[in-house]
Amino acid sequence: MKASLKKYTIKEIVNGFIYNEFEGKGLFGLSGKLTIQPEYQRNYIYADGKRDVAVIDSLLKGYPLGLIYFNNVTDDKFEVLDGQQRITSIGRFVTNKFTLLDENGYRNNFSSLSLDKQKKIMDSELLVYHCEGEESEIKEWFKTINIAGIPLNDQELLNAIYSGEFVTLAKAEYSKSNNADIQKWSHYVKGTPLRQEYLSTALTWVANSKGWNKDKYMAEHRHNNSISELKTYFNSVIDWVSGVFNDVEKEMCGLEWGRLYETYHTQSYDTEKVSETVRKLYGDPYIKKRNGIFEYILGGETDTKLLEIRIFDEATKQSVYKKQTDEAKANGISNCPYCAMGDTANNTKIWGLKEMDADHVTAWSKGGTTDTRNCQMLCRVHNQAKGNK
Ligand SMILES: [Zn+2]
Numbered sequence: 001m002k003a004s005l006k007k008y009t010i011k012e013i014v015n016g017f018i019y020n021e022f023e024g025k026g027l028f029g030l031s032g033k034l035t036i037q038p039e040y041q042r043n044y045i046y047a048d049g050k051r052d053v054a055v056i057d058s059l060l061k062g063y064p065l066g067l068i069y070f071n072n073v074t075d076d077k078f079e080v081l082d083g084q085q086r087i088t089s090i091g092r093f094v095t096n097k098f099t100l101l102d103e104n105g106y107r108n109n110f111s112s113l114s115l116d117k118q119k120k121i122m123d124s125e126l127l128v129y130h131c132e133g134e135e136s137e138i139k140e141w142f143k144t145i146n147i148a149g150i151p152l153n154d155q156e157l158l159n160a161i162y163s164g165e166f167v168t169l170a171k172a173e174y175s176k177s178n179n180a181d182i183q184k185w186s187h188y189v190k191g192t193p194l195r196q197e198y199l200s201t202a203l204t205w206v207a208n209s210k211g212w213n214k215d216k217y218m219a220e221h222r223h224n225n226s227i228s229e230l231k232t233y234f235n236s237v238i239d240w241v242s243g244v245f246n247d248v249e250k251e252m253c254g255l256e257w258g259r260l261y262e263t264y265h266t267q268s269y270d271t272e273k274v275s276e277t278v279r280k281l282y283g284d285p286y287i288k289k290r291n292g293i294f295e296y297i298l299g300g301e302t303d304t305k306l307l308e309i310r311i312f313d314e315a316t317k318q319s320v321y322k323k324q325t326d327e328a329k330a331n332g333i334s335n336c337p338y339c340a341m342g343d344t345a346n347n348t349k350i351w352g353l354k355e356m357d358a359d360h361v362t363a364w365s366k367g368g369t370t371d372t373r374n375c376q377m378l379c380r381v382h383n384q385a386k387g388n389k
Pocket residue numbers: 336337338339340378379380381382
């Protein structure tokens with residue numbers, strides 16, 4: 001089966017659009033060359049005042065509508081394989097079959113829209129894949145894209161939308177699985193090159209460094225015939241990570257290295273010491289979130305939230321609560337040791353178990369363990385006050 005990409009304006013697509021009210025389906029478009037609803041298609045289901053309206057809203061806002069697929073029956077006869085709902089919605093709108101609510105609360109059909117909005121809709125472009133092949137092949141393929149579905153992922157779609165010299169060069173760099181660098185990159189970047197996930201990461205990193213998203217970056221560079229900025233930035237990030245961390249751990253894969261590079265690349269690190277710390281933290285049974293270890297180290301080993309230190313279990317909390325409460329009652333003081341030391345009315349208050357939280361007497365970062373010996377129950381207020389120090 002062959003497939004080729006083509007662009008049409010809405011104006012071309014809806015030329016000669018006919019909608020059959022009785023059968024509830026869009027019939028023809030493209031000056032009669034396009035059959036919108038071949039027999040094997042499901043019926044038009046977007047006429048719900050939501051999905052049909054969303055299609056038109058997307059056009060007015062300049063959002064891409066996604067790929068459309070045509071089947072070439074002959075050289076100038078086509079059928080819609082995928083995109084029937086979208087095309088019918090557009091055709092019905094421009095023939096005044098439904099209305100939109102505008103920003104002032106007025107309902108407009110196509111004819112009552114301002115001329116610039118009409119033009120915006122008519123000039124919008126649809127990206128269409130023309131497919132050629134045996135009927136059985138086409139139907140098989142149609143089933144694959146729609147049902148079993150390997151739907152195009154976000155980067156594959158962007159590559160189609162912004163197709164051109166830049167995308168061609170970028171794909172050559174980031175989507176070949178036999179690229180010798182892939183082995184190294186795979187320690188830090190998730191996904192597979194074939195599904196464009198390396199390209200997606202490379203674009204995200206360079207775009208974010210400018211405060212952009214990758215869509216904007218691709219739009220800006222669409223007609224460039226160089227990808228040197230993209231490559232240089234990506235290599236800088238990878239070189240930086242592999243320079244700071246000599247060890248390669250599986251939890252490093254897929255971290256936001258672009259963001260971490262932007263935040264920390266101007267700081268200097270002693271790689272020997274970093275490596276020692278990584279090994280120490282990997283051996284620490286109280287750390288639940290190992291992929292937080294790298295940012296924790298980069299940030300100067302202060303933000304323990306990144307590591308999700310193991311918390312006390314219910315049995316420990318209950319036994320510590322019982323011991324503290326029994327002693328407090330015997331002495332006529334509060335079972336929160338901090339309340340007991342204070343001079344408010346709370347200094348004799350006995351809190352319920354559910355009103356208290358478990359606290360590390362000696363903090364984890366100072367070597368404190370997560371067991372009964374290092375656990376005390378505090379009232380919520382004092383636990384929070386201690387946690388914030
Ligand atoms: Zn208290």
